[in-house]
Amino acid sequence: MTIIERAILAARAKAAKSAATATEPATTSPGTGRVMPLPRPTHEAPDHVVAFPRLDSGGSLVTEIADAKVYEQFRRLKRPLLQCAFGPLATPGTQTIMVTSPLQGAGKTFISSNLAYALALEKDRNVLLIDTDNANPTLTRQMGLTGHPGLYDLIGNTGLTPEAVVCRTDIPGLWVLPAGKTATDALELLNSHRCREIFHQLADRDPNGIVILDAPPLLITNEAPAVTALAGQFLLVVEAGVTPKSSVTRSLEILDMKKPVGLVLNKALSSGELGSYYPYSYPA
Numbered sequence: 001m002t003i004i005e006r007a008i009l010a011a012r013a014k015a016a017k018s019a020a021t022a023t024e025p026a027t028t029s030p031g032t033g034r035v036m037p038l039p040r041p042t043h044e045a046p047d048h049v050v051a052f053p054r055l056d057s058g059g060s061l062v063t064e065i066a067d068a069k070v071y072e073q074f075r076r077l078k079r080p081l082l083q084c085a086f087g088p089l090a091t092p093g094t095q096t097i098m099v100t101s102p103l104q105g106a107g108k109t110f111i112s113s114n115l116a117y118a119l120a121l122e123k124d125r126n127v128l129l130i131d132t133d134n135a136n137p138t139l140t141r142q143m144g145l146t147g148h149p150g151l152y153d154l155i156g157n158t159g160l161t162p163e164a165v166v167c168r169t170d171i172p173g174l175w176v177l178p179a180g181k182t183a184t185d186a187l188e189l190l191n192s193h194r195c196r197e198i199f200h201q202l203a204d205r206d207p208n209g210i211v212i213l214d215a216p217p218l219l220i221t222n223e224a225p226a227v228t229a230l231a232g233q234f235l236l237v238v239e240a241g242v243t244p245k246s247s248v249t250r251s252l253e254i255l256d257m258k259k260p261v262g263l264v265l266n267k268a269l270s271s272g273e274l275g276s277y278y279p280y281s282y283p284a
Contacts, residue, residue, distance in 0.1 A: 050144070050167045051169070052113075053142050058142065059113070059142045075118050078118045081097055081115075082122070096213065097115075100236060100251075101218070101251075102217060103219055106242075108214065111264055112213075113129065113139065115235070120173040125208060126175065132151060134179055134183055137178065139179075145178040146178075148178050148180070150177055154180065155192060165180065187222050219251060234255050234256075237264050238266065239266055242267075
């Protein structure tokens with residue numbers, strides 16, 4: 001039995017015990033009532049189209065031509081996530097997927113970028129990829145959007161609108177919202193009424209959209225647990241042979257076990273860059 005499987009069993013047992021001893025139901029977070037949709041920009045000028053950097057140019061995106069094997073793994077990875085978001089048992093808010101990891105270096109930005117690309121291939125669905133990692137905005141740097149206003153500017157400035165900060169990429173159906181300014185009060189911004197209001201506004205505008213949150217590592221920053229309240233399902237990225245079992249278990253304890261959770265074993269040598277996908281829990 002692998003460390004992932006052992007961690008899953010331990011977390012399931014703990015979640016079942018907590019559910020059995022609970023005396024009253026948990027309240028639904030205002031930020032998870034509905035999905036964050038894709039805002040439309042106010043202009044379509046070519047100079048406002050951002051090129052999504054491919055792996056060979058220092059980015060994360062793996063195309064079918066670059067590596068067909070990894071590309072196909074992401075196509076398979078998206079299927080259970082789409083089932084949770086739009087299947088017959090889907091619950092409100094599951095169109096927003098938080099991609100995180102226990103520790104740094106597991107490859108969460110690699111996973112979130114390529115997952116967003118794979119999802120953008122779906123017909124009649126738009127994808128909004130948001131960098132919520134204020135401390136280490138890797139996605140923002142890779143996109144060449146350092147200094148561009150983003151999520152934390154949008155939350156902190158009531159004069160900004162989503163159209164002013166969301167960037168259209170050169171991939172049809174894929175949009176990016178960078179992290180924006182480095183905010184010393186990032187935790188307070190994420191927990192603010194303004195943040196919840198923005199998410200509600202986005203939900204009303206594109207209920208069929210998909211949102212990927214490239215989130216900070218769960219065990220490194222205080223902001224990561226706050227981001228969990230904004231997501232309807234989670235994808236935990238584990239680095240093969242590196243991430244300790246204890247870190248996986250602690251991370252699962254932070255996530256809301258009432259929401260769908262999946263684990264990706266990344267950098268597995270036997271399977272290329274992307275390893276196995278472990279479905280942890282789904283709505284009954």
